Every structure is written in C-alpha cells, then in structure tokens.
Amino acid sequence: MSGSTDWPLWEVFVRSRRGLSHTHAGSLHAPDAEMALRNARDLYTRRGEGVSLWVVPSSAVTASSPDEKDPFFEPSADKPYRHPTFYEIPDGVKHL
Amino acid sequence: MTAMTAMTAMTADTAERYEAVFDAAVAADERIEPRDWMPEAYRATLVRQMAQHAHSEIIGMQPEANWITRAPSLRRKAILMAKVQDEAGHGLYLYSAAETLGTSREELLDKLHAGRQRYSSIFNYPTLTWADVGAIGWLVDGAAITNQVPLCRCSYGPYARAMVRICKEESFHQRQGFELLLALSRGTPAQHEMAQDAVDRWWWPSLMMFGPPDDESSHSAQSMAWKIKRHSNDELRRRFVDICVPQARALGLTLPDPEIRWNEERGHHDFGPIDWTEFQEVLKGNGPCNEERLTQRRRAHEEGAWVREAAAAHAEKHRTTPPARTGHGAPQEATA
Numbered sequence: 001m002s003g004s005t006d007w008p009l010w011e012v013f014v015r016s017r018r019g020l021s022h023t024h025a026g027s028l029h030a031p032d033a034e035m036a037l038r039n040a041r042d043l044y045t046r047r048g049e050g051v052s053l054w055v056v057p058s059s060a061v062t063a064s065s066p067d068e069k070d071p072f073f074e075p076s077a078d079k080p081y082r083h084p085t086f087y088e089i090p091d092g093v094k095h096l
Numbered sequence: 097m098t099a100m101t102a103m104t105a106m107t108a109d110t111a112e113r114y115e116a117v118f119d120a121a122v123a124a125d126e127r128i129e130p131r132d133w134m135p136e137a138y139r140a141t142l143v144r145q146m147a148q149h150a151h152s153e154i155i156g157m158q159p160e161a162n163w164i165t166r167a168p169s170l171r172r173k174a175i176l177m178a179k180v181q182d183e184a185g186h187g188l189y190l191y192s193a194a195e196t197l198g199t200s201r202e203e204l205l206d207k208l209h210a211g212r213q214r215y216s217s218i219f220n221y222p223t224l225t226w227a228d229v230g231a232i233g234w235l236v237d238g239a240a241i242t243n244q245v246p247l248c249r250c251s252y253g254p255y256a257r258a259m260v261r262i263c264k265e266e267s268f269h270q271r272q273g274f275e276l277l278l279a280l281s282r283g284t285p286a287q288h289e290m291a292q293d294a295v296d297r298w299w300w301p302s303l304m305m306f307g308p309p310d311d312e313s314s315h316s317a318q319s320m321a322w323k324i325k326r327h328s329n330d331e332l333r334r335r336f337v338d339i340c341v342p343q344a345r346a347l348g349l350t351l352p353d354p355e356i357r358w359n360e361e362r363g364h365h366d367f368g369p370i371d372w373t374e375f376q377e378v379l380k381g382n383g384p385c386n387e388e389r390l391t392q393r394r395r396a397h398e399e400g401a402w403v404r405e406a407a408a409a410h411a412e413k414h415r416t417t418p419p420a421r422t423g424h425g426a427p428q429e430a431t432a
Binding site: 006007009026027028029030031032034035042043046047063065066 | 129131132178181182185188189192195201257258261265404407408410411414415
C-alpha cells in the first residue's frame with residue numbers, strides 16, 4: 001500500500017489580502033509543488049482566507065535552535081536604547 | 097566518582113533543568129512548541145489525544161456523507177458537501193499538528209486501520225434519517241465545540257493553533273444543523289416527528305462524548321496539570337446541557353430526559369444518569385457501526401492507492417522538467 005509518507009512535507013504561507021505579508025498557516029504533504037499548491041488552496045483557503053499562497057519544502061527551512069534561545073537572542077536583550085521609550089523628552093515637546 | 101557515574105549525574109542534572117524549564121513555561125501559560133524539550137508522557141498523551149481527534153474528524157465524514165446523495169434540496173446538498181469537506185480539512189490540520197511530535201502520517205493511519213488507536217465513539221451510531229444530519233450538526237458538533245473551545249488554549253502550540261481554525265469552522269456546522277432541525281420541527285407532523293426521533297437517539301450519545309465521569313477518567317488529572325485540558329469532563333458536560341436546554345425549547349423539540357430541570361441552588365440543570373455500560377460497549381467495538389466505519393475507512397484508503405501512486409509518478413516525471421509556473425510570482429515576492 002503506497003502511503004503519503006513518501007510525499008515531502010510542505011509549509012504553507014497565506015497572504016490574506018493585498019498589502020499584508022504571507023503568514024504561516026500550517027503544513028501538508030504533497031508529491032510536488034504543483035500538488036502542494038492545490039492542496040493548500042483546498043485546505044487553507046476554503047473561505048476566502050487568501051489571495052496568494054506560497055508552499056515551501058519543510059526541509060528547506062533552517063531554524064534557530066530552541067536550546068540556544070537565550071544566548072542566540074542575547075545581543076538584543078541588553079540594548080534598551082534601541083527603543084524610543086529609552087529617551088526622556090521634556091513635557092510639552094511635540095511630534096517626537 | 098568514576099567517569100560513568102559523573103556522566104549519569106550530569107545527564108540527570110540536565111534532564112532536571114529541562115523539566116524545570118518545561119514546568120515553568122506551562123505554569124506561566126506559555127505554549128510548548130515542537131522542538132522544545134517535553135516529558136515523554138506529555139508527548140505520548142498529546143499523540144494519543146490528537147490522533148484520536150484527527151481520526152474522529154475523518155471517520156466522522158462517513159455518517160454524514162451517507163446523506164449527500166439524498167439531501168432534500170440543492171441548497172442542503174451543497175451545505176452538507178461543504179461540511180464533510182471541512183471534516184476532512186480538520187483531520188488534516190490535526191494530523192499535521194500530531195506529526196510535529198515526531199509521529200508520521202502513515203503510522204497514525206496504520207494504527208487507525210489496525211484498530212490500535214481510537215476515534216470518538218459517537219461515530220459508531222448510524223444516520224437513519226435525514227433529520228440525523230441536523231441532530232449531528234446541532235448536538236454532536238455542539239458537544240465537540242464545547243470540548244474544543246478550551247483546547248484553543250491548550251499548552252501545546254500546534255494543537256492550539258489547529259483548534260482555533262477548527263472552532264471557527266465548526267460554528268457553521270452547528271448552525272446549519274440547528275437550522276435544518278428547525279425547518280423539520282416547523283414542517284409537517286411527520287417531519288416534526290422525524291426531528292424529534294433524531295434528537296431522542298443522539299442526545300445521550302452526545303453527552304457521552306465528554307468522556308467518563310471525573311472520578312473515573314484515567315487521564316484527566318494529569319492532562320489538566322499539563323494544561324492540555326482546561327476543564328473536567330463533567331464540567332464541560334454540564335455546560336453543554338445548560339446550553340442545549342433553551343435551544344431545544346427554541347426548536348420546539350424535547351430532550352429525552354424527564355429528569356432535566358433547572359437547579360437554582362447549583363445554577364445548572366440537573367439531568368438523569370448516563371448509561372455508561374452502553375458507552376463502554378461502543379468503545380469496545382460493539383456499537384451499531386464500529387465494523388462498518390473501519391471497513392469503509394480501510395477500503396477508502398486502499399481504493400485511493402492509485403491516486404497516490406499516480407500523483408507520485410507525475411511528480412517523478414516532472415522532477416527533471418518542472419512545469420512552468422507563472423502568475424503566482426513567489427520568487428519575486430519573496431524578496432519584498
């Protein structure tokens with residue numbers, strides 16, 4: 001019996017309307033990109049949720065390791081001066 | 097200390113640290129994501145529950161699909177087809193979510209086909225009349241929604257996200273069922289009787305969908321501690337009864353339980369005892385349709401093999417010469 005596990009896993013990204021970026025919606029199995037797109041349409045846009053779809057082989061995604069979470073994102077943690085709220089502005093100064 | 101014991105001690109220490117991180121995340125109501133460390137029992141519980149949930153969605157297509165060819169109007173037929181298609185979709189969301197825990201799709205389907213993983217016992221009851229399509233939408237999907245809304249806040253991220261999509265879509269399922277029953281209830285005396293008969297048959301099995309009473313539910317306490325489950329079986333069952341009583345009144349139908357009455361003191365409806373022997377029998381495989389559902393599922397899988405093979409052959413053929421794709425423009429957009 002031929003199962004679907006021979007089929008690679010695809011990640012599906014949906015643009016819900018023009019002007020917004022594609023957002024990850026979920027994943028599915030399909031034998032090729034063409035079928036992945038068709039399946040993604042049937043699975044993730046049955047109610048007009050999208051105007052554009054991307055399908056990406058899951059194997060093509062490189063992810064940061066959850067174990068290294070703290071050290072990997074450390075550089076941004078100690079730089080509060082990157083946020084506008086870091087700066088004290090006298091009362092009454094506008095448009096700043 | 098020998099090198100060996102030192103290593104064992106370190107591993108135990110690491111495991112303890114991981115466990116502490118996991119416990120803290122659950123306690124803080126954060127979500128656990130696929131690549132996070134998690135206790136093996138947590139993983140196994142999720143796989144069992146999500147597999148059963150996914151299987152229920154696709155087995156649940158059968159009792160309703162039974163009526164597609166005999167729907168009384170084109171409108172009802174289109175609605176029913178959309179609903180059955182949704183159930184397939186829900187199954188796929190859940191299988192995908194389950195796969196993030198390291199099980200394969202094939203393994204899950206094999207276990208279903210071999211009868212080693214369960215699906216909801218409600219789908220082992222037959223759909224004898226058209227009104228059953230309404231009763232399933234109103235009661236079975238209604239009970240499912242009551243169960244599933246809290247799962248949108250389940251501690252496992254992929255499961256919670258799948259449930260958000262599912263719950264949004266389920267509300268159409270419940271409303272179409274209610275509307276269908278209302279039309280019958282307000283129809284001819286024969287139609288009214290048919291609606292009442294369907295409610296009479298589906299009411300008790302729907303209450304059983306919440307699972308055994310709290311003091312007999314083997315997995316409940318641990319699942320609540322892990323925030324996979326947010327409310328107990330009995331609590332959800334009570335909520336469901338409270339929701340259904342006024343809805344039944346609006347339908348002009350009665351619920352087949354003479355003991356249902358409002359209990360001012362508890363702020364809930366009292367209701368009669370559930371026949372748990374029936375529940376256990378259906379669970380054991382002695383329900384009216386257990387054999388039929390599983391046989392049909394296996395046959396659908398086997399008879400669909402040629403489609404999977406053809407798709408794989410087509411993919412193979414085009415692997416060297418990919419078909420031209422214009423108009424979707426993903427590569428250009430990707431840089432934007």
